[in-house]
Amino acid sequence: MIPIAETLLDWYACHGRHDLPWRQNRDPYQLWLAEIMLQQTQVESAKPYYARFLQALPNWQALAAAPQDRVLALWSGLGYYARARNAQRAAQEVVTRFGGHFPNTLEAAVTLPGVGRSTAAAVLASAYGQRQAILDANARRVLIRSHAIEADPKVSATQQWLWTLASALTPEDAHGYNQAIQDLGALICTPRQPRCTACPLVNRCLAHAQGRSHALPVTVNKAPKPQRCAFFLLVVDTEGQILLEKRPDSGIWGGLWCLPQAASDGGAFPILCSDTLHPLEDTPAVRQSLQAAWSRRLGLNLQLKALEEEQQHVFTHFQLRFRCVHARVLGSAVADSSATLRWYRPADALTQGLPTPVRRILRDRSGGC
Ligand code: SF4
Structure with a gap:
Protein backbone atom coordinates (compact mmCIF):
# COMPACT_ATOMS: atom_id res chain seq x y z
CA MET A 1 0.00 0.00 0.00
CA GLN A 210 5.51 26.37 4.27
CA GLY A 211 2.42 28.34 5.32
CA ARG A 212 1.34 28.53 1.69
CA SER A 213 -1.91 26.56 1.70
CA HIS A 214 -3.94 29.59 0.63
CA ALA A 215 -1.39 30.66 -1.99
CA LEU A 216 -1.53 27.45 -4.00
CA PRO A 217 -2.39 26.62 -6.70
CA VAL A 218 -0.91 29.76 -8.22
CA THR A 219 -3.30 31.78 -10.33
CA VAL A 220 -2.05 33.78 -13.24
CA ASN A 221 -3.75 37.19 -13.39
CA LYS A 222 -6.78 36.95 -15.58
CA ALA A 223 -7.81 39.68 -17.99
CA PRO A 224 -11.32 41.01 -17.33
CA LYS A 225 -13.98 39.18 -19.29
CA PRO A 226 -15.11 40.87 -22.49
CA GLN A 227 -18.70 42.07 -22.49
CA ARG A 228 -21.39 41.34 -25.04
CA CYS A 229 -24.83 42.84 -25.28
CA ALA A 230 -28.20 41.67 -26.51
CA PHE A 231 -31.87 42.53 -26.38
CA PHE A 232 -34.28 39.63 -25.79
CA LEU A 233 -37.76 39.89 -27.29
CA LEU A 234 -40.66 38.77 -25.11
CA VAL A 235 -43.56 38.89 -27.54
CA VAL A 236 -47.06 37.65 -26.72
CA ASP A 237 -49.66 36.78 -29.35
CA THR A 238 -53.39 37.35 -29.17
CA GLU A 239 -53.87 34.09 -27.23
CA GLY A 240 -51.19 34.88 -24.65
CA GLN A 241 -48.57 32.57 -26.19
CA ILE A 242 -44.86 33.39 -26.10
CA LEU A 243 -42.55 33.13 -29.12
CA LEU A 244 -39.34 31.09 -28.68
CA GLU A 245 -36.58 30.67 -31.25
CA LYS A 246 -34.36 27.60 -31.44
CA ARG A 247 -30.62 28.37 -31.32
CA PRO A 248 -28.31 26.75 -33.88
CA ASP A 249 -27.13 23.29 -32.76
CA SER A 250 -23.56 24.39 -32.10
CA GLY A 251 -22.17 27.33 -30.17
CA ILE A 252 -23.54 29.22 -27.16
CA TRP A 253 -26.79 27.67 -25.91
CA GLY A 254 -26.70 25.33 -28.89
CA GLY A 255 -30.07 23.67 -29.54
CA LEU A 256 -31.86 25.49 -26.70
CA TRP A 257 -35.06 27.47 -27.10
CA CYS A 258 -34.39 31.15 -26.56
CA LEU A 259 -36.21 34.45 -26.74
CA PRO A 260 -35.47 36.06 -30.14
CA GLN A 261 -32.46 38.35 -29.85
CA ALA A 262 -31.11 41.45 -31.51
CA ALA A 263 -28.47 44.12 -31.07
CA SER A 264 -29.45 47.73 -30.61
CA ASP A 265 -28.86 48.33 -34.32
CA GLY A 266 -31.25 45.49 -35.16
CA GLY A 267 -28.32 43.21 -36.07
CA ALA A 268 -29.13 39.64 -37.00
CA PHE A 269 -29.30 36.41 -35.03
CA PRO A 270 -27.17 35.00 -33.42
CA ILE A 271 -26.40 38.18 -31.59
CA LEU A 272 -24.41 36.87 -28.64
CA CYS A 273 -21.42 37.85 -30.77
CA SER A 274 -22.42 41.50 -30.58
CA ASP A 275 -19.82 43.84 -29.11
CA THR A 276 -19.92 46.64 -26.59
CA LEU A 277 -20.23 49.31 -29.24
CA HIS A 278 -24.00 48.92 -29.04
CA PRO A 279 -25.01 49.97 -25.53
CA LEU A 280 -28.36 48.80 -24.26
CA GLU A 281 -29.98 52.21 -24.40
CA ASP A 282 -33.70 52.86 -24.50
CA THR A 283 -34.03 55.57 -27.13
CA PRO A 284 -36.64 56.11 -29.88
CA ALA A 285 -34.01 55.22 -32.49
CA VAL A 286 -33.13 51.95 -30.74
CA ARG A 287 -36.80 51.01 -30.36
CA GLN A 288 -37.44 51.81 -33.98
CA SER A 289 -34.54 49.69 -35.25
CA LEU A 290 -35.43 46.78 -32.95
CA GLN A 291 -39.08 46.86 -33.96
CA ALA A 292 -38.23 47.00 -37.67
CA ALA A 293 -35.57 44.25 -37.45
CA TRP A 294 -37.69 41.83 -35.44
CA SER A 295 -40.87 42.48 -37.45
CA ARG A 296 -38.98 41.82 -40.68
CA ARG A 297 -37.08 38.76 -39.50
CA LEU A 298 -39.94 37.11 -37.63
CA GLY A 299 -42.62 38.06 -40.18
CA LEU A 300 -44.77 39.70 -37.50
CA ASN A 301 -46.43 43.05 -37.08
CA LEU A 302 -44.95 43.98 -33.71
CA GLN A 303 -45.53 46.79 -31.31
CA LEU A 304 -42.79 47.25 -28.70
CA LYS A 305 -43.88 48.11 -25.19
CA ALA A 306 -41.66 48.28 -22.09
CA LEU A 307 -37.93 47.62 -21.80
CA GLU A 308 -36.87 45.94 -18.57
CA GLU A 309 -33.82 46.95 -16.57
CA GLU A 310 -30.46 45.62 -17.69
CA GLN A 311 -29.41 42.22 -16.36
CA GLN A 312 -26.22 40.18 -16.59
CA HIS A 313 -25.25 36.58 -17.15
CA VAL A 314 -21.67 35.37 -16.81
CA PHE A 315 -20.26 32.83 -19.25
CA THR A 316 -16.84 31.21 -19.01
CA HIS A 317 -15.31 33.55 -21.56
CA PHE A 318 -17.49 36.64 -21.52
CA GLN A 319 -20.15 38.53 -19.68
CA LEU A 320 -23.53 38.99 -21.32
CA ARG A 321 -25.47 42.18 -20.61
CA PHE A 322 -29.05 42.04 -21.77
CA ARG A 323 -32.43 43.73 -21.57
CA CYS A 324 -35.80 42.14 -22.10
CA VAL A 325 -38.11 43.98 -24.50
CA HIS A 326 -41.85 43.38 -24.13
CA ALA A 327 -43.95 43.47 -27.29
CA ARG A 328 -47.29 42.36 -28.63
CA VAL A 329 -48.45 41.17 -32.01
CA LEU A 330 -50.81 43.58 -33.72
CA GLY A 331 -53.88 42.13 -35.42
CA SER A 332 -56.24 39.39 -34.32
CA ALA A 333 -54.68 36.34 -36.04
CA VAL A 334 -52.71 33.83 -33.97
CA ALA A 335 -49.15 33.67 -35.28
CA ASP A 336 -47.76 30.55 -37.01
CA SER A 337 -45.03 28.26 -35.65
CA SER A 338 -42.15 26.80 -37.66
CA ALA A 339 -39.20 24.47 -37.07
CA THR A 340 -37.13 27.17 -35.41
CA LEU A 341 -39.85 29.58 -34.26
CA ARG A 342 -42.51 28.22 -32.00
CA TRP A 343 -45.33 29.72 -29.93
CA TYR A 344 -45.77 28.25 -26.47
CA ARG A 345 -48.27 28.70 -23.72
CA PRO A 346 -46.28 30.13 -20.77
CA ALA A 347 -46.45 26.92 -18.71
CA ASP A 348 -45.31 24.81 -21.70
CA ALA A 349 -42.46 27.20 -22.48
CA LEU A 350 -40.99 26.51 -19.04
CA THR A 351 -40.79 22.77 -19.77
CA GLN A 352 -38.48 23.32 -22.77
CA GLY A 353 -34.67 23.38 -22.76
CA LEU A 354 -34.08 27.05 -21.96
CA PRO A 355 -30.96 29.08 -21.11
CA THR A 356 -30.98 30.14 -17.47
CA PRO A 357 -31.55 33.89 -18.12
CA VAL A 358 -34.49 33.10 -20.41
CA ARG A 359 -35.99 30.78 -17.82
CA ARG A 360 -35.61 33.55 -15.25
CA ILE A 361 -37.37 36.06 -17.49
CA LEU A 362 -40.27 33.68 -18.14
CA ARG A 363 -40.56 32.73 -14.47
CA ASP A 364 -40.60 36.40 -13.45
CA ARG A 365 -43.29 37.03 -16.01
CA SER A 366 -45.46 34.15 -14.83
CA GLY A 367 -44.95 35.51 -11.31
CA GLY A 368 -46.77 38.65 -12.36
CA CYS A 369 -44.13 41.01 -13.78
S1 SF4 B 1 -6.08 20.85 3.56
FE1 SF4 B 1 -4.82 20.90 1.72
S2 SF4 B 1 -3.28 22.43 2.17
FE2 SF4 B 1 -4.15 21.83 4.12
S3 SF4 B 1 -2.89 20.18 4.88
FE3 SF4 B 1 -4.52 19.22 3.70
S4 SF4 B 1 -3.68 18.97 1.64
FE4 SF4 B 1 -2.40 20.44 2.72
Whole structure:
Protein backbone atom coordinates (compact mmCIF):
# COMPACT_ATOMS: atom_id res chain seq x y z
CA MET A 1 0.00 0.00 0.00
CA ILE A 2 1.28 3.44 -0.93
CA PRO A 3 1.36 5.60 2.23
CA ILE A 4 -0.66 8.61 0.99
CA ALA A 5 -3.28 6.24 -0.37
CA GLU A 6 -3.53 4.39 2.93
CA THR A 7 -4.00 7.66 4.81
CA LEU A 8 -6.64 8.89 2.39
CA LEU A 9 -8.53 5.60 2.34
CA ASP A 10 -8.64 5.52 6.15
CA TRP A 11 -9.96 9.08 6.20
CA TYR A 12 -12.47 8.31 3.47
CA ALA A 13 -13.85 5.32 5.36
CA CYS A 14 -14.92 7.63 8.19
CA HIS A 15 -15.53 10.97 6.48
CA GLY A 16 -16.25 10.30 2.78
CA ARG A 17 -19.50 11.15 1.01
CA HIS A 18 -20.70 7.56 0.79
CA ASP A 19 -24.32 8.61 0.37
CA LEU A 20 -23.92 10.40 -2.96
CA PRO A 21 -26.54 8.98 -5.35
CA TRP A 22 -23.97 8.01 -7.99
CA ARG A 23 -21.95 6.05 -5.44
CA GLN A 24 -24.69 3.54 -4.70
CA ASN A 25 -23.64 1.12 -7.42
CA ARG A 26 -20.97 0.71 -10.08
CA ASP A 27 -23.11 1.00 -13.17
CA PRO A 28 -20.93 2.56 -15.91
CA TYR A 29 -23.79 4.63 -17.34
CA GLN A 30 -24.66 6.14 -13.98
CA LEU A 31 -21.00 6.77 -13.10
CA TRP A 32 -20.33 8.37 -16.47
CA LEU A 33 -23.44 10.56 -16.27
CA ALA A 34 -22.42 11.81 -12.83
CA GLU A 35 -18.89 12.57 -14.00
CA ILE A 36 -20.22 14.58 -16.95
CA MET A 37 -22.65 16.55 -14.78
CA LEU A 38 -19.99 17.26 -12.15
CA GLN A 39 -17.48 18.62 -14.66
CA GLN A 40 -18.73 22.18 -14.18
CA THR A 41 -21.46 21.82 -11.57
CA GLN A 42 -21.37 21.60 -7.78
CA VAL A 43 -22.53 18.35 -6.19
CA GLU A 44 -25.61 19.81 -4.51
CA SER A 45 -26.74 21.53 -7.71
CA ALA A 46 -26.22 18.38 -9.77
CA LYS A 47 -28.18 16.00 -7.49
CA PRO A 48 -31.75 16.84 -8.58
CA TYR A 49 -30.74 16.97 -12.24
CA TYR A 50 -29.01 13.62 -11.94
CA ALA A 51 -32.10 12.01 -10.40
CA ARG A 52 -34.46 13.46 -13.01
CA PHE A 53 -32.19 12.61 -15.91
CA LEU A 54 -31.67 9.05 -14.76
CA GLN A 55 -35.36 8.50 -14.22
CA ALA A 56 -36.22 9.80 -17.69
CA LEU A 57 -33.28 8.25 -19.57
CA PRO A 58 -32.03 5.32 -17.48
CA ASN A 59 -29.50 3.77 -19.86
CA TRP A 60 -27.33 4.28 -22.94
CA GLN A 61 -30.07 3.18 -25.31
CA ALA A 62 -32.69 5.55 -23.90
CA LEU A 63 -30.34 8.53 -24.04
CA ALA A 64 -29.12 7.63 -27.53
CA ALA A 65 -32.66 7.45 -28.90
CA ALA A 66 -34.17 10.47 -27.11
CA PRO A 67 -35.11 13.63 -29.06
CA GLN A 68 -32.43 16.26 -28.52
CA ASP A 69 -35.07 18.69 -27.24
CA ARG A 70 -35.89 16.27 -24.44
CA VAL A 71 -32.23 15.87 -23.45
CA LEU A 72 -31.74 19.63 -23.40
CA ALA A 73 -34.94 20.15 -21.42
CA LEU A 74 -33.67 17.71 -18.78
CA TRP A 75 -30.33 19.56 -18.73
CA SER A 76 -31.93 23.00 -18.73
CA GLY A 77 -30.54 25.09 -15.87
CA LEU A 78 -27.30 23.11 -15.46
CA GLY A 79 -25.47 25.27 -18.01
CA TYR A 80 -22.61 24.31 -20.32
CA TYR A 81 -25.04 22.71 -22.76
CA ALA A 82 -22.29 21.28 -24.94
CA ARG A 83 -22.07 18.67 -22.18
CA ALA A 84 -25.65 17.56 -22.88
CA ARG A 85 -25.18 17.43 -26.63
CA ASN A 86 -21.89 15.56 -26.24
CA ALA A 87 -23.44 13.20 -23.70
CA GLN A 88 -26.08 12.18 -26.19
CA ARG A 89 -23.50 11.72 -28.96
CA ALA A 90 -21.37 9.66 -26.56
CA ALA A 91 -24.36 7.45 -25.71
CA GLN A 92 -25.04 6.96 -29.40
CA GLU A 93 -21.42 5.90 -29.93
CA VAL A 94 -21.51 3.54 -26.95
CA VAL A 95 -24.53 1.90 -28.54
CA THR A 96 -23.25 1.80 -32.12
CA ARG A 97 -19.49 1.36 -31.66
CA PHE A 98 -19.20 -0.48 -28.36
CA GLY A 99 -22.28 -2.71 -28.27
CA GLY A 100 -23.98 -0.78 -25.47
CA HIS A 101 -21.05 -1.04 -23.04
CA PHE A 102 -18.74 1.75 -21.88
CA PRO A 103 -15.37 0.94 -23.50
CA ASN A 104 -12.96 -0.81 -21.15
CA THR A 105 -9.70 0.89 -22.14
CA LEU A 106 -8.61 4.47 -21.53
CA GLU A 107 -7.63 4.87 -25.18
CA ALA A 108 -11.11 3.92 -26.40
CA ALA A 109 -13.01 5.77 -23.66
CA VAL A 110 -11.40 9.14 -24.43
CA THR A 111 -12.63 8.91 -28.03
CA LEU A 112 -16.19 9.44 -26.78
CA PRO A 113 -17.46 13.03 -27.15
CA GLY A 114 -17.05 15.02 -23.93
CA VAL A 115 -14.98 12.33 -22.20
CA GLY A 116 -11.54 13.53 -21.18
CA ARG A 117 -8.80 11.50 -19.54
CA SER A 118 -9.89 12.13 -15.95
CA THR A 119 -13.56 11.38 -16.67
CA ALA A 120 -12.65 8.19 -18.50
CA ALA A 121 -10.29 7.13 -15.71
CA ALA A 122 -12.88 7.73 -13.00
CA VAL A 123 -15.42 5.53 -14.79
CA LEU A 124 -12.91 2.78 -15.58
CA ALA A 125 -11.65 2.70 -12.00
CA SER A 126 -15.10 2.56 -10.43
CA ALA A 127 -17.02 0.50 -13.01
CA TYR A 128 -14.31 -1.99 -13.99
CA GLY A 129 -11.93 -1.87 -11.02
CA GLN A 130 -8.99 -0.67 -13.08
CA ARG A 131 -6.01 1.15 -11.58
CA GLN A 132 -6.59 4.51 -13.27
CA ALA A 133 -5.54 7.88 -11.87
CA ILE A 134 -7.85 10.89 -12.00
CA LEU A 135 -6.94 14.56 -12.10
CA ASP A 136 -10.12 16.55 -11.69
CA ALA A 137 -10.08 19.98 -10.02
CA ASN A 138 -10.28 18.56 -6.49
CA ALA A 139 -7.56 15.95 -6.96
CA ARG A 140 -5.34 18.48 -8.73
CA ARG A 141 -5.62 20.99 -5.90
CA VAL A 142 -4.76 18.39 -3.26
CA LEU A 143 -1.70 17.22 -5.21
CA ILE A 144 -0.49 20.75 -5.88
CA ARG A 145 -0.76 21.76 -2.23
CA SER A 146 0.50 18.57 -0.66
CA HIS A 147 3.59 18.70 -2.93
CA ALA A 148 3.88 22.52 -2.94
CA ILE A 149 3.93 22.72 -6.73
CA GLU A 150 4.53 26.34 -7.70
CA ALA A 151 4.17 26.00 -11.47
CA ASP A 152 1.08 27.25 -13.32
CA PRO A 153 -1.29 24.25 -13.48
CA LYS A 154 -2.69 25.49 -16.80
CA VAL A 155 0.66 24.98 -18.53
CA SER A 156 0.94 21.69 -20.37
CA ALA A 157 4.30 20.68 -18.81
CA THR A 158 2.78 21.12 -15.31
CA GLN A 159 -0.22 19.07 -16.30
CA GLN A 160 2.02 16.26 -17.53
CA TRP A 161 3.97 16.34 -14.27
CA LEU A 162 0.72 16.23 -12.29
CA TRP A 163 -0.52 13.23 -14.29
CA THR A 164 2.77 11.44 -13.60
CA LEU A 165 2.43 12.20 -9.90
CA ALA A 166 -1.24 11.19 -9.80
CA SER A 167 -0.46 7.88 -11.53
CA ALA A 168 2.41 7.12 -9.14
CA LEU A 169 0.25 7.77 -6.06
CA THR A 170 -2.83 5.85 -7.19
CA PRO A 171 -3.03 2.38 -5.60
CA GLU A 172 -4.65 -0.79 -6.88
CA ASP A 173 -7.88 0.27 -5.18
CA ALA A 174 -8.18 3.27 -7.46
CA HIS A 175 -11.97 3.30 -7.06
CA GLY A 176 -11.78 4.08 -3.34
CA TYR A 177 -8.69 6.26 -3.61
CA ASN A 178 -10.15 8.43 -6.38
CA GLN A 179 -13.28 9.05 -4.37
CA ALA A 180 -11.17 9.78 -1.29
CA ILE A 181 -9.00 12.42 -2.95
CA GLN A 182 -12.06 13.98 -4.62
CA ASP A 183 -13.77 14.22 -1.25
CA LEU A 184 -10.71 15.62 0.48
CA GLY A 185 -10.57 18.37 -2.13
CA ALA A 186 -14.30 19.04 -1.88
CA LEU A 187 -14.63 18.94 1.91
CA ILE A 188 -11.26 19.83 3.45
CA CYS A 189 -8.72 21.11 0.95
CA THR A 190 -11.20 23.57 -0.54
CA PRO A 191 -10.20 26.31 -2.97
CA ARG A 192 -10.46 29.31 -0.62
CA GLN A 193 -10.57 27.98 2.94
CA PRO A 194 -8.51 24.78 3.33
CA ARG A 195 -9.17 23.28 6.75
CA CYS A 196 -5.66 22.00 7.37
CA THR A 197 -6.21 21.15 11.01
CA ALA A 198 -8.86 18.60 9.95
CA CYS A 199 -6.78 17.20 7.09
CA PRO A 200 -5.32 13.69 7.23
CA LEU A 201 -2.35 14.89 5.15
CA VAL A 202 -1.45 17.78 7.43
CA ASN A 203 1.77 16.19 8.69
CA ARG A 204 3.12 15.55 5.21
CA CYS A 205 1.70 18.53 3.32
CA LEU A 206 4.46 20.80 2.01
CA ALA A 207 2.17 23.79 1.37
CA HIS A 208 0.97 23.64 4.98
CA ALA A 209 4.52 23.30 6.28
CA GLN A 210 5.51 26.37 4.27
CA GLY A 211 2.42 28.34 5.32
CA ARG A 212 1.34 28.53 1.69
CA SER A 213 -1.91 26.56 1.70
CA HIS A 214 -3.94 29.59 0.63
CA ALA A 215 -1.39 30.66 -1.99
CA LEU A 216 -1.53 27.45 -4.00
CA PRO A 217 -2.39 26.62 -6.70
CA VAL A 218 -0.91 29.76 -8.22
CA THR A 219 -3.30 31.78 -10.33
CA VAL A 220 -2.05 33.78 -13.24
CA ASN A 221 -3.75 37.19 -13.39
CA LYS A 222 -6.78 36.95 -15.58
CA ALA A 223 -7.81 39.68 -17.99
CA PRO A 224 -11.32 41.01 -17.33
CA LYS A 225 -13.98 39.18 -19.29
CA PRO A 226 -15.11 40.87 -22.49
CA GLN A 227 -18.70 42.07 -22.49
CA ARG A 228 -21.39 41.34 -25.04
CA CYS A 229 -24.83 42.84 -25.28
CA ALA A 230 -28.20 41.67 -26.51
CA PHE A 231 -31.87 42.53 -26.38
CA PHE A 232 -34.28 39.63 -25.79
CA LEU A 233 -37.76 39.89 -27.29
CA LEU A 234 -40.66 38.77 -25.11
CA VAL A 235 -43.56 38.89 -27.54
CA VAL A 236 -47.06 37.65 -26.72
CA ASP A 237 -49.66 36.78 -29.35
CA THR A 238 -53.39 37.35 -29.17
CA GLU A 239 -53.87 34.09 -27.23
CA GLY A 240 -51.19 34.88 -24.65
CA GLN A 241 -48.57 32.57 -26.19
CA ILE A 242 -44.86 33.39 -26.10
CA LEU A 243 -42.55 33.13 -29.12
CA LEU A 244 -39.34 31.09 -28.68
CA GLU A 245 -36.58 30.67 -31.25
CA LYS A 246 -34.36 27.60 -31.44
CA ARG A 247 -30.62 28.37 -31.32
CA PRO A 248 -28.31 26.75 -33.88
CA ASP A 249 -27.13 23.29 -32.76
CA SER A 250 -23.56 24.39 -32.10
CA GLY A 251 -22.17 27.33 -30.17
CA ILE A 252 -23.54 29.22 -27.16
CA TRP A 253 -26.79 27.67 -25.91
CA GLY A 254 -26.70 25.33 -28.89
CA GLY A 255 -30.07 23.67 -29.54
CA LEU A 256 -31.86 25.49 -26.70
CA TRP A 257 -35.06 27.47 -27.10
CA CYS A 258 -34.39 31.15 -26.56
CA LEU A 259 -36.21 34.45 -26.74
CA PRO A 260 -35.47 36.06 -30.14
CA GLN A 261 -32.46 38.35 -29.85
CA ALA A 262 -31.11 41.45 -31.51
CA ALA A 263 -28.47 44.12 -31.07
CA SER A 264 -29.45 47.73 -30.61
CA ASP A 265 -28.86 48.33 -34.32
CA GLY A 266 -31.25 45.49 -35.16
CA GLY A 267 -28.32 43.21 -36.07
CA ALA A 268 -29.13 39.64 -37.00
CA PHE A 269 -29.30 36.41 -35.03
CA PRO A 270 -27.17 35.00 -33.42
CA ILE A 271 -26.40 38.18 -31.59
CA LEU A 272 -24.41 36.87 -28.64
CA CYS A 273 -21.42 37.85 -30.77
CA SER A 274 -22.42 41.50 -30.58
CA ASP A 275 -19.82 43.84 -29.11
CA THR A 276 -19.92 46.64 -26.59
CA LEU A 277 -20.23 49.31 -29.24
CA HIS A 278 -24.00 48.92 -29.04
CA PRO A 279 -25.01 49.97 -25.53
CA LEU A 280 -28.36 48.80 -24.26
CA GLU A 281 -29.98 52.21 -24.40
CA ASP A 282 -33.70 52.86 -24.50
CA THR A 283 -34.03 55.57 -27.13
CA PRO A 284 -36.64 56.11 -29.88
CA ALA A 285 -34.01 55.22 -32.49
CA VAL A 286 -33.13 51.95 -30.74
CA ARG A 287 -36.80 51.01 -30.36
CA GLN A 288 -37.44 51.81 -33.98
CA SER A 289 -34.54 49.69 -35.25
CA LEU A 290 -35.43 46.78 -32.95
CA GLN A 291 -39.08 46.86 -33.96
CA ALA A 292 -38.23 47.00 -37.67
CA ALA A 293 -35.57 44.25 -37.45
CA TRP A 294 -37.69 41.83 -35.44
CA SER A 295 -40.87 42.48 -37.45
CA ARG A 296 -38.98 41.82 -40.68
CA ARG A 297 -37.08 38.76 -39.50
CA LEU A 298 -39.94 37.11 -37.63
CA GLY A 299 -42.62 38.06 -40.18
CA LEU A 300 -44.77 39.70 -37.50
CA ASN A 301 -46.43 43.05 -37.08
CA LEU A 302 -44.95 43.98 -33.71
CA GLN A 303 -45.53 46.79 -31.31
CA LEU A 304 -42.79 47.25 -28.70
CA LYS A 305 -43.88 48.11 -25.19
CA ALA A 306 -41.66 48.28 -22.09
CA LEU A 307 -37.93 47.62 -21.80
CA GLU A 308 -36.87 45.94 -18.57
CA GLU A 309 -33.82 46.95 -16.57
CA GLU A 310 -30.46 45.62 -17.69
CA GLN A 311 -29.41 42.22 -16.36
CA GLN A 312 -26.22 40.18 -16.59
CA HIS A 313 -25.25 36.58 -17.15
CA VAL A 314 -21.67 35.37 -16.81
CA PHE A 315 -20.26 32.83 -19.25
CA THR A 316 -16.84 31.21 -19.01
CA HIS A 317 -15.31 33.55 -21.56
CA PHE A 318 -17.49 36.64 -21.52
CA GLN A 319 -20.15 38.53 -19.68
CA LEU A 320 -23.53 38.99 -21.32
CA ARG A 321 -25.47 42.18 -20.61
CA PHE A 322 -29.05 42.04 -21.77
CA ARG A 323 -32.43 43.73 -21.57
CA CYS A 324 -35.80 42.14 -22.10
CA VAL A 325 -38.11 43.98 -24.50
CA HIS A 326 -41.85 43.38 -24.13
CA ALA A 327 -43.95 43.47 -27.29
CA ARG A 328 -47.29 42.36 -28.63
CA VAL A 329 -48.45 41.17 -32.01
CA LEU A 330 -50.81 43.58 -33.72
CA GLY A 331 -53.88 42.13 -35.42
CA SER A 332 -56.24 39.39 -34.32
CA ALA A 333 -54.68 36.34 -36.04
CA VAL A 334 -52.71 33.83 -33.97
CA ALA A 335 -49.15 33.67 -35.28
CA ASP A 336 -47.76 30.55 -37.01
CA SER A 337 -45.03 28.26 -35.65
CA SER A 338 -42.15 26.80 -37.66
CA ALA A 339 -39.20 24.47 -37.07
CA THR A 340 -37.13 27.17 -35.41
CA LEU A 341 -39.85 29.58 -34.26
CA ARG A 342 -42.51 28.22 -32.00
CA TRP A 343 -45.33 29.72 -29.93
CA TYR A 344 -45.77 28.25 -26.47
CA ARG A 345 -48.27 28.70 -23.72
CA PRO A 346 -46.28 30.13 -20.77
CA ALA A 347 -46.45 26.92 -18.71
CA ASP A 348 -45.31 24.81 -21.70
CA ALA A 349 -42.46 27.20 -22.48
CA LEU A 350 -40.99 26.51 -19.04
CA THR A 351 -40.79 22.77 -19.77
CA GLN A 352 -38.48 23.32 -22.77
CA GLY A 353 -34.67 23.38 -22.76
CA LEU A 354 -34.08 27.05 -21.96
CA PRO A 355 -30.96 29.08 -21.11
CA THR A 356 -30.98 30.14 -17.47
CA PRO A 357 -31.55 33.89 -18.12
CA VAL A 358 -34.49 33.10 -20.41
CA ARG A 359 -35.99 30.78 -17.82
CA ARG A 360 -35.61 33.55 -15.25
CA ILE A 361 -37.37 36.06 -17.49
CA LEU A 362 -40.27 33.68 -18.14
CA ARG A 363 -40.56 32.73 -14.47
CA ASP A 364 -40.60 36.40 -13.45
CA ARG A 365 -43.29 37.03 -16.01
CA SER A 366 -45.46 34.15 -14.83
CA GLY A 367 -44.95 35.51 -11.31
CA GLY A 368 -46.77 38.65 -12.36
CA CYS A 369 -44.13 41.01 -13.78
S1 SF4 B 1 -2.89 20.18 4.88
FE1 SF4 B 1 -4.15 21.83 4.12
S2 SF4 B 1 -3.28 22.43 2.17
FE2 SF4 B 1 -2.40 20.44 2.72
S3 SF4 B 1 -3.68 18.97 1.64
FE3 SF4 B 1 -4.52 19.22 3.70
S4 SF4 B 1 -6.08 20.85 3.56
FE4 SF4 B 1 -4.82 20.90 1.72
